[in-house]
Amino acid sequence: MSVPHSVDRALDLLEAVARSARPVPAKSLAREAGCALSTVYHLMGPLVARGHVDRTPQGYVLGPRVPALYRSFRRHTGLDEETYGMLHAVRRLAGAHAYLSTRRGGRIAVVDSTASGCEGDPFEVGVDRGAHATAHGKVLLASLDRTARRRYLDEHGLPRLTEHTITNPDRFEAELRRVRTAGVAVSVGETDPAYTCVAVPLADGARALSVSLPTERFRGRRGELARVLSRAARHGIPAASE
Structure with missing residues (x-):
C-alpha cells in the first residue's frame, strides 16, 4: 500500500x-x-x-509530545537503565563506542548508542539503510531464514558504500555463513573507510550489540572486542517487548 x-x-x-x-x-x-x-x-x-x-x-x-513517544519507543525496544548501563560498560571495556541495533518490521535500525551526538559518529540512531555493510546488520541478517533475508535484500539491495562493501549476493551469503559459524561479525571500512565495527547477536536473535572505532585502531583487537561483546551479550540485556 x-x-x-x-x-x-x-x-x-x-x-x-x-x-x-x-x-x-x-x-x-x-x-x-x-x-x-x-x-x-x-x-x-x-x-x-x-x-x-x-x-x-x-x-x-x-x-512536547516527542519525549513521550521516545519513552514508548525505549519501552518497546527493551531500552531501560540496565541496557543503558550495559552499553556504557561495553564502551568502557572496549574503549570504543557501543551500539544496540534491532531488526523489526522489515527494517534494521540503531536504537541506542554511547556515541549519540558525537561528531563523526558513523552509525547514528535511526533506520540503517546501509545495514548490509555494517557488522550489526550482518548479524541481524544472518539470523533470518533465507526467504526472509532474500525479501529484505530484494527491497534494500546491496548498494556500494565504499570500495570494501560486499555487493555480490553470493559473496554476501558466504559472509553471513561465516558470521553464523563464528557468532561474530566484522565490517572493516564497508560503510565508512575510516571506521570498523564488530557485532554479536543477542539471545533473542532480533537485536545486536556492537562497537565501532577508527580502523587505524582496530588492528590486532578483533578477538578482544569480540570477547567484550560476547560477555556483555551473555550477561543479558532485557528482551524487547513485541
Whole structure:
C-alpha cells in the first residue's frame, strides 16, 4: 500500500525539523520540501495541534509530545537503565563506542548508542539503510531464514558504500555463513573507510550489540572486542517487548 503523498510530505517536514539544531522557518521547510509555503502551514498545523511540533517566532521546533513517544519507543525496544548501563560498560571495556541495533518490521535500525551526538559518529540512531555493510546488520541478517533475508535484500539491495562493501549476493551469503559459524561479525571500512565495527547477536536473535572505532585502531583487537561483546551479550540485556 502506497503512503498518501500528504502524509509522506508531512513526515519529511517533521524529520527536517528534527535534524535541525535550531528552529526552522516555514520558508526554509518549503524550500527543502520543494512545496508551497501554504502547503507547509497546512501540513504542519496538525503536527502542532498534536504536540509533535511547536511553532515559535524563530521557526518550528520539536514539540512536547516527542519525549513521550521516545519513552514508548525505549519501552518497546527493551531500552531501560540496565541496557543503558550495559552499553556504557561495553564502551568502557572496549574503549570504543557501543551500539544496540534491532531488526523489526522489515527494517534494521540503531536504537541506542554511547556515541549519540558525537561528531563523526558513523552509525547514528535511526533506520540503517546501509545495514548490509555494517557488522550489526550482518548479524541481524544472518539470523533470518533465507526467504526472509532474500525479501529484505530484494527491497534494500546491496548498494556500494565504499570500495570494501560486499555487493555480490553470493559473496554476501558466504559472509553471513561465516558470521553464523563464528557468532561474530566484522565490517572493516564497508560503510565508512575510516571506521570498523564488530557485532554479536543477542539471545533473542532480533537485536545486536556492537562497537565501532577508527580502523587505524582496530588492528590486532578483533578477538578482544569480540570477547567484550560476547560477555556483555551473555550477561543479558532485557528482551524487547513485541
